[in-house]
Amino acid sequence: MIIRILGEGRFEVPEADLPAIEQLDAQLVDAMERGDEAEFSGTLADLIGEVRHTGKLLPPDDFRTSELAVPHEGSSLKEVQTLLTEES
Amino acid sequence: MSVMKRLSGIVQAKANKALDKAENPADMLDLSYEKQVENLTKVRRALADVATAKKRLELQAAELQSQAQKLQDQAKQALSQGNEDLAREALSRRAGLADQLQNLGTQHQQVEAQQQQLEVTSQRLQTQVEAFRTKKETLKASYTASKAEAGIGEAVSGISESMASAGMTLDRAQDKIAQMQARAGAIDELLDSGALPDALGGGDDIQRELDSTSQQSQVDSELAALKSEIGSGSGTGGELPAAGASGAGQASDAAGGAAPGAGGLDIGGSATGAPA
Numbered sequence: 092m093i094i095r096i097l098g099e100g101r102f103e104v105p106e107a108d109l110p111a112i113e114q115l116d117a118q119l120v121d122a123m124e125r126g127d128e129a130e131f132s133g134t135l136a137d138l139i140g141e142v143r144h145t146g147k148l149l150p151p152d153d154f155r156t157s158e159l160a161v162p163h164e165g166s167s168l169k170e171v172q173t174l175l176t177e178e179s
Numbered sequence: 180m181s182v183m184k185r186l187s188g189i190v191q192a193k194a195n196k197a198l199d200k201a202e203n204p205a206d207m208l209d210l211s212y213e214k215q216v217e218n219l220t221k222v223r224r225a226l227a228d229v230a231t232a233k234k235r236l237e238l239q240a241a242e243l244q245s246q247a248q249k250l251q252d253q254a255k256q257a258l259s260q261g262n263e264d265l266a267r268e269a270l271s272r273r274a275g276l277a278d279q280l281q282n283l284g285t286q287h288q289q290v291e292a293q294q295q296q297l298e299v300t301s302q303r304l305q306t307q308v309e310a311f312r313t314k315k316e317t318l319k320a321s322y323t324a325s326k327a328e329a330g331i332g333e334a335v336s337g338i339s340e341s342m343a344s345a346g347m348t349l350d351r352a353q354d355k356i357a358q359m360q361a362r363a364g365a366i367d368e369l370l371d372s373g374a375l376p377d378a379l380g381g382g383d384d385i386q387r388e389l390d391s392t393s394q395q396s397q398v399d400s401e402l403a404a405l406k407s408e409i410g411s412g413s414g415t416g417g418e419l420p421a422a423g424a425s426g427a428g429q430a431s432d433a434a435g436g437a438a439p440g441a442g443g444l445d446i447g448g449s450a451t452g453a454p455a
Binding site: 094095097098099100112113116117119120123150152153154155156157158159160161162163164165166170171174175177 | 185234292303307309
């Protein structure tokens with residue numbers, strides 16, 4: 092599975108490592124719903140660390156698209172909320 | 180719903196929007212390449228903006244720092260003049276500056292983080308644009324082959340996604356720069372309005388009070404010196420001729436071309452003797 096970290100690049104992550112990443116994603120949603128800024132920042136940092144650690148950075152001449160995207164490192168809860176409202 | 184899925188949907192939507200305009204696959208390649216180059220220019224411009232914002236923060240910090248040092252010196256001077264209230268005032272203003280300095284330090288860290296992300300984006304985009312250019316020519320050469328179309332689609336989707344994501348990084352950086360500039364502007368205004376003690380010169384009430392105290396004590400000591408001269412009775416005669424003699428000294432400097440410092444001193448010395 093190819094996961095993009097915004098501001099950083101695309102990482103190819105083995106399927107076996109996806110559950111841990113999905114778990115962190117779910118925690119991120121939870122922190123957002125509760126408006127818990129500290130929890131959000133910590134989980135985002137963990138998520139970015141996990142993708143970097145388990146994934147392999149794709150070279151620039153690989154043009155495959157990603158299926159998941161992680162917010163920019165250091166993004167605030169509010170920033171991500173604003174970004175996600177562009178959805179509609 | 181998953182943050183990562185929603186965010187990915189947004190990136191894809193932005194990427195597709197950029198793709199809609201192309202008519203046929205070959206045009207798509209060229210159009211998308213032009214856009215990449217444009218995008219790269221924007222990222223580089225944003226990098227320059229970040230550097231400017233950083234420089235501005237550094238200048239402000241240096242100004243605040245020098246003002247803090249000045250207040251520290253003034254506090255010492257005030258204490259040596261025995262004016263504890265004034266020393267206290269100087270130190271409390273210095274504490275206010277320390278808060279501002281800390282604030283600037285935090286902002287500086289944020290700017291550096293932005294700079295780093297933009298640099299990574301710029302480098303990766305640059306490499307990817309180059310890789311795309313090579314791929315574009317290969318694909319165009321084999322364009323007539325029906326298979327090539329799929330390859331074009333994939334390359335264009337891939338690069339469009341990267342561009343959309345770079346665009347988001349760019350937007351984020353520009354927002355941060357704007358916030359930073361607003362804060363820097365607010366600090367400038369504070370400095371200008373004197374709400375913070377003047378880091379930029381101007382009316383400095385502490386310095387004025389210190390100066391007037393030291394002026395006063397200088398006047399006092401000169402007065403005391405004069406009084407003692409009058410008391411001894413020999414000083415008054417010497418004063419006036421000495422002034423005349425220094426005029427003579429300048430004339431002889433011009434004529435003789437001697438080193439002005441040394442000449443002035445010599446003549447001053449001999450002049451005191453001459454009129455007596």
